[in-house]
Amino acid sequence: GAGVSQTPSNKVTEKGKYVELRCDPISGHTALYWYRQSLGQGPEFLIYFQGTGAADDSGLPNDRFFAVRPEGSVSTLKIQRTERGDSAVYLCASSPLAGAADTQYFGPGTRLTVL
Amino acid sequence: QKEVEQDPGPLSVPEGAIVSLNCTYSNSAFQYFMWYRQYSRKGPELLMYTYSSGNKEDGRFTAQVDKSSKYISLFIRDSQPSDSATYLCAMSARGSGSEKLVFGKGTKLTVNP
Numbered sequence: 001g002a003g004v005s006q007t008p009s010n011k012v013t014e015k016g017k018y019v020e021l022r023c024d025p026i027s028g029h030t031a032l033y034w035y036r037q038s039l040g041q042g043p044e045f046l047i048y049f050q051g052t053g054a055a056d057d058s059g060l061p062n063d064r065f066f067a068v069r070p071e072g073s074v075s076t077l078k079i080q081r082t083e084r085g086d087s088a089v090y091l092c093a094s095s096p097l098a099g100a101a102d103t104q105y106f107g108p109g110t111r112l113t114v115l
Numbered sequence: 116q117k118e119v120e121q122d123p124g125p126l127s128v129p130e131g132a133i134v135s136l137n138c139t140y141s142n143s144a145f146q147y148f149m150w151y152r153q154y155s156r157k158g159p160e161l162l163m164y165t166y167s168s169g170n171k172e173d174g175r176f177t178a179q180v181d182k183s184s185k186y187i188s189l190f191i192r193d194s195q196p197s198d199s200a201t202y203l204c205a206m207s208a209r210g211s212g213s214e215k216l217v218f219g220k221g222t223k224l225t226v227n228p
Contacts (some may be wrong), residue, residue: 004142031214040123042203042218043159056215091158104216106151106158 025094121219
């Protein structure tokens, strides 16, 4: 079946602009995660949704970052007033069970470049 | 000190070699240990998953966890050029209130034909 999909695959924006990154999880998966991967680094946790609510947003770096999952399926990561340091690959993962860290399936990521 | 340490390599081996990849960690709350493979410009793909200490084998891959030493390993036997990728260790303190994965930096592996 279809895996996790993320759009756009690439996004180039200018410093100070607003961007939205979309994640479509695997159908039926209740848990959704966002991670950020900088060049040469492993993914770093941003936020975890269980259903519609953010169960853990401790990884969001500051208040410019916000994520929603209004219907418990698709999620959007929103970044305001982008900075060059926000350039990274933003990865989304979904899991069929709450707390099932061993079954997180990752999407291909959105490569964000802030000029 | 980062919670998870992983030598980024790069590591280059001939085809057929045995590869050993390792991570150390500092958080004793970690109970779940994963190895992911990531090809260039792709998302991480789960290879192996181990709960607590012990060994797990799947085909050419063996994962080992030593919680007393806070040390995990992945062995790849009879390595193939298609194994060339970045290998990421990841850990979770699931059940301790956090469902997030904490990753190492990744080790870039090249298997030469």
